[in-house]
Amino acid sequence: MRRILIVGAGQSGLQLALGLQSKGYEVTLMSNRTADEIRSGRVMSTQCMFHTALQHERDLGLNFWESQAPRIEGVGVSVAGPDASRPVDWVGRLDGFAQSVDQRVKMAGWMETFAQRGGQLVIHGAAVSDLDFFARTYDLVMVAAGKGELVSMFGRDASRSPYTEPQRALAVSYVHGLGPRPEHPDFDAVRCNLVPGVGELFVMPTLTTSGRADILFWEGIPGGPLDVFQGVTDPGEHLSLTLELMERFTPWEYARATKVELTDAGGTLAGRYAPTVRNPVGRLPGGGLVLGVADVVVANDPITGQGSNSASKCAASYLASIVERGEEAFDEEWMRGAFERYWATAGPVVKWTNAMLGAPPEHVLQLIGAASALQPVADRFANGFDDPSDFEGFFFEEEKAAAYLAEVGAPTPPLP
Structure with missing residues (x-):
């Protein structure tokens, strides 16, 4: 043996x-x-x-916890505007559900x-x-x-x-009491909120030691307004900072987080790595x-x-x-x-x-925008989280992105 x-x-x-x-x-x-x-x-x-x-x-x-953990059936993307509006908001459906334990x-x-x-x-x-x-x-x-x-x-x-250096400062809070997204209350989804030039907020349902919960996860560009968690050791202060940043940059997510509380004293995490x-x-x-x-x-x-x-x-x-x-x-x-x-x-x-991790090129912005109107584009993005190799076919190169958008019937963007 x-x-x-x-x-x-x-x-x-x-x-x-x-x-x-x-x-x-x-x-x-x-x-x-x-x-x-x-x-x-x-x-x-x-x-x-x-x-x-x-x-x-x-x-x-x-898969011991499959029947207990929330079934995540979609991946949603929202893009914040300079005035904290939400010019882009969509959700793609997963072919097979995801879970977080x-x-x-x-x-x-x-x-x-x-x-x-x-x-x-x-x-x-x-x-x-x-x-x-x-x-x-x-x-x-x-x-x-x-x-x-x-x-x-x-x-x-x-x-x-x-x-060679960390590209994001990371801050995590596990919470109870988060409300549903009113526009999609019938199924659970991971929510990716993109704040251009600032960072990202991810919100996802999970199963924790005390049952169903949600994860609030900020990824901040180092040195930017989200990079404020270093040295914060008090879990309550960590959550307060998380919520303040949500209210400022993603008010649609903050609106359902006004009654949240940490799942436990060990429910926060912060750090960074390259x-x-x-x-x-x-x-x-x-x-x-x-x-x-x-x-x-x-x-x-x-x-x-x-x-x-x-x-x-x-x-x-x-x-x-x-x-x-x-x-x-x-x-x-x-x-x-x-x-x-x-x-x-x-x-x-x-x-x-x-x-x-870098600033998205114009063709990627067009893809993200097209997903708002074309469900097949949203669904393909969502399922790329399961099989990232699929991004090779439509995401990295401008020509492939344009060919894919033409294939699914997206309107041709105006010439500059």
């Missing part, structure tokens, strides 16, 4: 551990926190998982399931020196802990990483090799909501590569091949996410 060590108990690490366990591998999982510590700790993310990623969980029988709920539950099924769970904050020892006793060591000392083993891939693609193979001091997983090697800005989706897809891709390897060695060539197989999925995500 092949022995595999996974360091990190997030979406990718746990999904991979449980998947390998189901295939008969001897799996050890290292986490720096217990399930109870995760469950009672601070929120970790703003996960919204779309159909393909959710199906990977279903395939492993890990607070990672405190999911990771704690999955970790307990792993242990109950006989997996070896080690509660220990691993250092490089630990992995140097373990690499000699396991057939494969994978690092799925996206922060801390271990990430330094994986060098930045400059050819795939256009940014989007980065790293070398997938880490070399230990003793010569051993480790394979980076998910956001250890491909860390996107959350502006496109792809973090947990990419983690699930990475785990599924690596699982297939490991099983197909049989009894052969997990050498460096195999590691790089396994990553490139995943990159076929991750590459389009990186391209789309990095494009969304």
Whole structure:
């Protein structure tokens, strides 16, 4: 029986551990926190998982909360005008529903399931020196802990990483008491509110430790009016700032948030990081090799909501590569091949996410505007969150955008 060590108990690490366990591998999982510590700790993310990623969980029988979590059936886009008006507002329908489960709920539950099924769970904050020892006793060591000392083993891939600095300041609040959008009260949707030159507000329903809730998530351009959360440690002050900014920039969202309260004392999060693609193979001091997983090697800005989706897809891709390897060695060539197989999925995500961080070109503004009048355009945008590779066909190049809009019957924009 092949022995595999996974360091990190997030979406990718746990999904991979449980998947390998189901295939008969001897799996050890290292986490720096217990399930109870995760469950009672601070929120970790703003996960919204779309159909393909959710199906990977279903395939492993890990969709424990599917009947409890809100069904997200659409993705809406609103664009704020200079006077806080809303000149663009539409919602695209998803072909398959999305869901968000607070990672405190999911990771704690999955970790307990792993242990109950006989997996070896080690509660220990691993250092490089630990992995140097373990690499000699396991057939494969994978690092799925996206922060801390271990990430330094994986060098930045400059050819795939256009940014060296954070492109957004991030601020998250989990709340109870948010009202519905009056124009679409019959189904749940993720709402993307674009404030040109300032940032973005995302609003999404979720399942948290206390039941149904909503996530208010500001992404602010560094140094701009939304970049005010650094150093704010009081959760109540964090929420107040969030609401003040909503009232100023997205009053239509603020109107349904006047009675919200935080879900719990750990329901806020703030930070920033530079989007980065790293070398997938880490070399230990003793010569051993480790394979980076998910956001250890491909860390996107959350502006496109792809973090947990990419983690699930990475785990599924690596699982297939490991099983197909049989009894052969997990050498460096195999590691790089396994990553490139995943990159076929991750590459389009990186391209789309990095494009969304910049000022949109005119043809993208035309696409967003056309979605207000043409439901097929809105629906295609929405389903791109599940399959970002589709953006290649109509989003990046002016000629392809024009051809697509002509295909769906959009009026030709006037000549300048």
